[in-house]
Ligand code: IMP
């Protein structure tokens with residue numbers, strides 16, 4: 025099996041992603057460059073790893089990084105059960121403006137819970153959300169997006185960090201899988 029045989033179409037190319045990442049970094053930089061609080065980018069493992077790495081390199085201001093691990097998915101549908109598998113290293117975020125870096129906003133189950141957790145339980149000064157892909161048609165919980173890359177149709181996508189059963193994260197573009205892949 026090779027990846028090319030499994031991809032039906034490319035939805036967002038490597039070049040389009042690169043341009044969006046630069047635009048989003050510019051927006052974040054503009055909003056936080058004059059703040060007197062420290063900036064903390066929190067990446068959500070594992071899907072946001074590729075996006076996080078690329079956006080970090082485009083941000084030309086002092087910042088710290090942290091990671092949270094949650095899981096709500098098995099296969100291609102959200103279970104709605106949020107499991108927190110790793111907290112950020114910092115137990116109190118009151119010195120920080122936080123920007124959460126996430127690959128995709130789908131039902132909103134994960135992020136609506138997580139943004140509340142950072143603000144209410146960990147006392148972050150501000151919590152903003154940066155998502156590369158937004159699938160609004162699937163939303164179950166309302167979540168405010170502060171920085172958005174692309175709005176996409178209701179299709180299951182893989183690549184650029186996003187997986188199907190842990191594969192395809194290392195594709196440099198985002199694509200849609202052929203049906204036979206899901207049928208096993
Ligand atoms: P939500 O809680 O339903 O918004 O789920 C968010 C998480 O589900 C994302 O962080 C992804 O890990 C995963 N997810 C949602 N849609 C897709 C997709 O189209 N491809 C791959 N993973 C997805």
Ligand code: MG
Pocket residue numbers: 068069070071072127128
């Ligand atoms: Mg994810």
